[in-house]
Amino acid sequence: MALGCAAAIAGVSAFGAVAASADSDRDTTSTTTARAAAASSAAAADTIAASAAEVDEAPTVTSDLSVAAAPFTGGTQVSVTGEGLDEVASVTVGGASADIVAADAAHVTFAVPAVAEDALGTAAEVRFADAAGQAIGAETPTAVVAAGTSVVQPLEGVLTGASAPKAPTAPRTLTLTYTSDPGIDAQVGYVLAYWSEYNSDVYPVISGYDCANFASQSLLARGWTMDDGWNLDLATGAMSPSWASSTALRDYLNTRPDRATPLDDSQRGLVKVGDIAQFDWDSSGDRDHTAVVTRVERTDDGTKIWVGGHTKDADFWDVDTALATGGGSVSYFSIR
Missing domain, CATH: 2.60.40.10 (Immunoglobulins)
Structure with a gap:
């Protein structure tokens, strides 16, 4: 019995020691977990979650x-x-x-x-x-942030x-x-210099209908170069139809959108100095007179245009006066 009691006591003591050890481990684990949770909570408390910032996307x-x-x-x-x-x-x-x-x-x-x-x-x-x-x-x-600058956040x-x-x-x-445009300055300057005193030392004069010839001269002064469809041989005086005839000049310009854009009189707002004006006095569809736009005025009442040229020798001829006098219609080519 004495031995049995001793064994029982020893067993209880050993069991008690094992139980105590297990309790100690559980306490340690709980403490560690609690500390980790507290640290996590503290970190969360120090970080403010922001909603997505609204960015101004306006153009x-x-x-x-x-x-x-x-x-x-x-x-x-x-x-x-x-x-x-x-x-x-x-x-x-x-x-x-x-x-x-x-x-x-x-x-x-x-x-x-x-x-x-x-x-x-x-x-x-x-x-x-x-x-x-x-x-x-x-x-x-x-304000500009220099490229490569790093920003350390707290x-x-x-x-x-x-x-x-x-x-x-x-x-x-x-x-x-x-x-100003140097080309247009040269073109209009040529018109104003020779509208009354023909430049016959350089160019041939076509008596009675020199208007297209003179307009072509002005385009050459502007900087245009001759081509197979529009040309003059200064040595012989030979001219292409488009150089000397108003209707032929119209037909040529209609084939060269890189050089000119046709406009009717309802598009006066697009007409500018240096453009070509053409008149059809008898409404036949042909062009009877060619001139160069030398002045444009735009007011609340509309656009006023003046032209210069030969045959009707003029430096500033009011288009509306021309139409009132000669009748018919006017059209334009916006020169590029």
């Missing part, structure tokens, strides 16, 4: 105009860069509509519209708008999930200055 022009000045005769292509520019639906320069040549999300290219000569030297505001007519602004970044109080803020911007106005 914006962010560059200067690729060309700061352009001839008043129009046609110069100008580009800008920015964001969301595929939404640009219209461009105006000084209030005049400009044709959009190309547009994508990052770029817009437009053609400068032709304006009256009195716009020379003026700085015309360039504006962009979307399909709804809402203005698309031009902005300049006012461990506490960090916003997670937030988009990096954009550099602040400032609104601005884009302007284009209208300049």
